[in-house]
Amino acid sequence: MDNYVLAGTTSPAQESSQLNHREHNLLLDATIFGNIHTFANAGTCDVILTLSGAGQTARVVERVTIHPTIEAQITPLSGSVLQGNPVTFDASNSNGSIGNYHWDFGDGSTAMGKQITKQFSKAGINRVTLTVSNSTGNNSCSALARVHTPETLHLPQVLFDTDTANEIDDQHAIAYAVFSELDILAITSSGWIKWADADQPRLTHGWDSEDRSYREILNVLDLAQQSGLPGERVPMVFRGAKQPLRSVGLSSDGWFDTESVITEASNAILAAARGASAKI
DSSP states (O other), X not given: OOOEEEEEOOOTTOGGGOOOOEEEEEOXXXXXXXXXXXXXXXXXXXXXXXXXXXXXXEEEEEEEEEOOOOBXXXXXXXXXXXXXXXXXEEOTTOBSOOOEEEEEOSSSOEEESSEXXXXXXXXXXXXXXXXXXXXXXXXXXXXXEEEEOTTTTTSOEEEEEEOTTTOHHHHHHHHHHHTTTSEEEEEEEOOOEEEEETTEEEEEEOTTHHHHHHHXXXXXXXXXXXXXXXXXXXXXXXXXXXXXXXXXXXXXXXXXXXXXXXXXXXXXXXXXXXXXOSOO
């Protein structure tokens, strides 16, 4: 198999947006190859792709423009959300040159603006999504907002992470939790790990374990609703990682040497923090 090299260089006229020159040896298969690069600065530069093999070399140059980034940020709520009462959602902490602020409140209603006052007519859990945009792109973030009735206002709010399909006690724990004096905002599905074998004592994921946990969470919640769980108390369900954290070091398996994995579940944790309030 031939080695192909992807090299990135700057245009001489664009020193301020310099892309560090790097070369990457890529192992190719018959169908796909590529490389991902994150540009640190906005500007314009030339990206050069060099292909070499069998004594021949080909070169392609593409001029690309890197636009400034924008970032959506929802200011954490200042108080609890009560059914029928106004609540203000604020995007003032968003970053970048933003042209539009679009809100989706998770109940079928939307609005435009940096600050929006909203009244929820139904109790329950809503995933409020802010999307900011301009002529070059967009970015989104979410908040989980519990719309309270007087009965749920003082209940402790919980995010529940479980590998439900692995052991029966996890299924019982979900059932007990949703009928308890806890306010379960969301449940996140987790895979589980197992010993590979006696000669290679390293932990590995069950290849489909996260998917099995996700489906079992939905099954338990369906049975809970058949048993009388009110619709406004049914938590949202978010998917977790499909593989364990990978070490970035060559010789360490310590958690401090791992790369983060962004998932629906990790985003849900942030969303719950944005929708939470220390005041009741």
